[in-house]
Amino acid sequence: xxxxxxxxGLGNPLMSDEGIGIFLINRLTELSEQFPEVDFFxxxxxxxxxxxxxxxxxxxxxxxxxxxxxxxxxxxxxxPDQVKxxxxxAHQSLHEQDIMKIIEMAKLMEQCPKEVILFGIQxxxxxxxxxxxxxLEQNIDDYIKVICNEL
Amino acid sequence: xxxxxxxxxxxxxxxxGHGNIVVNAxxxxxxxxxxxxxxxxxxxxxxxxxxxxxxxxIIVSRICGICSITHxxxxxxxxxxxxxxxxxxxxxxxxxxxxxxxxxxSHVLHAGYLAAPDFFGxxxxxxxxxxxxxxxxxxxxxxxxxxxxxxxxxxxxxHPNTILPGGWSRVPTEKQLKELKTTxxxxxxxxxxxxxxxxxxxxxxxxxxxxxxxxxxxxPDLYTFYHGDITSNDFAGKTVSVQDWQSVSNExxxxxxxxxxxxxxxxxxxxxxxxRFNNNYDQLCDLAKGVAKxxxxxxxxxxxxxxxxxxxxECVQVVVAGIEIxxxxxxQGLQPLSKINVPVTAKxxxxxxxxxAPRGILFHEYEFDNNGDCVAADICIPTNQNHxxxxxxxxxxxxxxxxxxxxxxxxxMEMLVRSYDPCISCSTHMLDVQFV
Numbered sequence: 033x034x035x036x037x038x039x040x041g042l043g044n045p046l047m048s049d050e051g052i053g054i055f056l057i058n059r060l061t062e063l064s065e066q067f068p069e070v071d072f073f074x075x076x077x078x079x080x081x082x083x084x085x086x087x088x089x090x091x092x093x094x095x096x097x098x099x100x101x102x103x104x105x106x107x108x109x110x111x112p113d114q115v116k117x118x119x120x121x122a123h124q125s126l127h128e129q130d131i132m133k134i135i136e137m138a139k140l141m142e143q144c145p146k147e148v149i150l151f152g153i154q155x156x157x158x159x160x161x162x163x164x165x166x167x168l169e170q171n172i173d174d175y176i177k178v179i180c181n182e183l
Numbered sequence: 184x185x186x187x188x189x190x191x192x193x194x195x196x197x198x199x200g201h202g203n204i205v206v207n208a209x210x211x212x213x214x215x216x217x218x219x220x221x222x223x224x225x226x227x228x229x230x231x232x233x234x235x236x237x238x239x240x241i242i243v244s245r246i247c248g249i250c251s252i253t254h255x256x257x258x259x260x261x262x263x264x265x266x267x268x269x270x271x272x273x274x275x276x277x278x279x280x281x282x283x284x285x286x287x288x289s290h291v292l293h294a295g296y297l298a299a300p301d302f303f304g305x306x307x308x309x310x311x312x313x314x315x316x317x318x319x320x321x322x323x324x325x326x327x328x329x330x331x332x333x334x335x336x337x338x339x340x341x342h343p344n345t346i347l348p349g350g351w352s353r354v355p356t357e358k359q360l361k362e363l364k365t366t367x368x369x370x371x372x373x374x375x376x377x378x379x380x381x382x383x384x385x386x387x388x389x390x391x392x393x394x395x396x397x398x399x400x401x402x403p404d405l406y407t408f409y410h411g412d413i414t415s416n417d418f419a420g421k422t423v424s425v426q427d428w429q430s431v432s433n434e435x436x437x438x439x440x441x442x443x444x445x446x447x448x449x450x451x452x453x454x455x456x457x458x459r460f461n462n463n464y465d466q467l468c469d470l471a472k473g474v475a476k477x478x479x480x481x482x483x484x485x486x487x488x489x490x491x492x493x494x495x496x497e498c499v500q501v502v503v504a505g506i507e508i509x510x511x512x513x514x515q516g517l518q519p520l521s522k523i524n525v526p527v528t529a530k531x532x533x534x535x536x537x538x539x540a541p542r543g544i545l546f547h548e549y550e551f552d553n554n555g556d557c558v559a560a561d562i563c564i565p566t567n568q569n570h571x572x573x574x575x576x577x578x579x580x581x582x583x584x585x586x587x588x589x590x591x592x593x594x595x596m597e598m599l600v601r602s603y604d605p606c607i608s609c610s611t612h613m614l615d616v617q618f619v
Binding site for chain 1: 230242307326327340615
């Protein structure tokens with residue numbers, strides 16, 4: 033049975049801060065007993081798979097690395113209507129995805145949760161390699177607290 | 184004819200490198216036609232060095248969100264070969280079953296989300312929802328089936344966490360396999376609907392051919408994605424062992440690209456669905472052959488734009504082959520995990536593993552020390568093997584269409600790149616937003 037809320041961690045843990053969503057979803061999954069109505073999911077870089085993960089949910093919370101023109105390490109909560117995507121897509125490959133476009137598509141297909149909330153975290157480094165930069169690492173407990181408050 | 188054309192499609196975003204398309208023609212004379220791939224070098228090979236053999240498939244599964252199962256399987260095969268491990272028949276069958284799910288997932292996405300908008304004349308899949316809502320819904324339904332199939336076998340839709348050197352950490356139950364079979368049987372109808380939808384706009388697939396070398400795995404008894412040896416239409420009837428893959432790829436460096444290129448018997452070769460179709464047509468199931476016939480797609484086809492059609496053919500093939508594997512597993516009776524798995528012990532060794540990614544043949548090679556720690560790795564992805572071929576296609580295509588208007592030339596070149604279903608950079612999906 034699907035739980036009403038799904039929390040999705042997105043990103044690539046082999047690219048430093050680009051993996052912050054995965055890092056946090058692993059931490060949140062350890063707390064899952066506190067949240068019986070919530071599924072936690074490591075969605076990696078699966079892109080359009082999000083459409084299926086959205087289905088049948090009342091609320092989706094997405095955690096991802098985001099360029100927001102902020103200081104590295106800053107976390108911001110927003111809803112899709114509060115931002116516009118400025119991501120440039122080449123439309124050459126399945127391997128680029130814009131989550132904002134997938135949300136738009138889910139709405140068009142009438143399978144978007146009533147509530148979609150994003151937590152964007154401004155990266156410091158996107159170098160190839162495992163591990164989160166210190167600017168983000170020192171805030172991990174705060175990120176967890178902010179996201180848990182939302183739940 | 185006195186025509187000036189200047190096409191310069193540049194897609195250098197912050198992290199994701201994409202191919203650039205450059206055409207310069209002055210006074211009707213073509214001065215430059217280039218497929219440039221200015222991608223930053225990738226260091227996955229360095230990243231696995233020093234890691235233990237049972238970590239490798241987990242790490243490489245993150246190389247790509249679309250072909251994560253494929254990378255895991257290529258790595259696991261190489262690791263097992265290096266350590267002298269022979270897996271059981273059921274472990275092997277379950278891996279093939281899992282691998283088919285990714286072919287379906289990726290092909291449906293490519294045909295439905297990336298290529299179909301071209302055929303329907305829509306700029307991307309989002310506006311296609313308005314133009315052809317039923318087609319998009321059918322594509323999404325088929326994609327969901329593929330996703331559920333991956334989740335059942337791989338533990339989640341992407342980045343598998345169920346396979347280990349020597350076998351599996353978790354396998355589906357017989358009940359789940361039966362349910363999957365029922366779902367797959369109904370999915371065949373959806374695939375025929377998708378095929379018919381693409382057929383209705385097949386007139387928009389450019390009519391372009393260039394005699395090409397096609398490289399893929401081949402197997403005498405199987406339309407293979409997983410087993411077999413390497414072959415090409417220039418090497419018909421003969422094969423090269425997967426362990427000797429470097430004698431096939433012959434990777435080389437060119438000025439216009441930071442990605443390595445590849446060549447075998449000619450200056451370039453192609454890999455992917457059309458390559459497999461051309462080399463292994465005889466092993467296709469009748470239903471898949473029937474879909475090929477709908478499009479007049481025949482063995483020996485050298486129109487790169489038809490790769491998308493070959494993918495639709497393969498969608499049917501993998502569903503039928505998946506059902507056959509489930510039947511065989513159920514007839515045998517699924518063994519307990521203790522009998523499916525074999526023990527693996529660390530030792531020094533070096534070997535390669537090869538599988539067909541949805542977008543073409545993929546090679547992984549690893550070397551381990553006595554402790555089973557990785558000391559060297561080499562990964563050769565299908566898209567790099569296609570780059571030289573895309574360049575050769577451009578060189579023939581552009582003179583043929585130089586009389587068309589600039590937008591049409593650009594669109595046909597972009598469609599050509601898309602038809603190869605490239606994996607130019609698949610590492611990052613981050614958001615890039617402005618607050619409004």
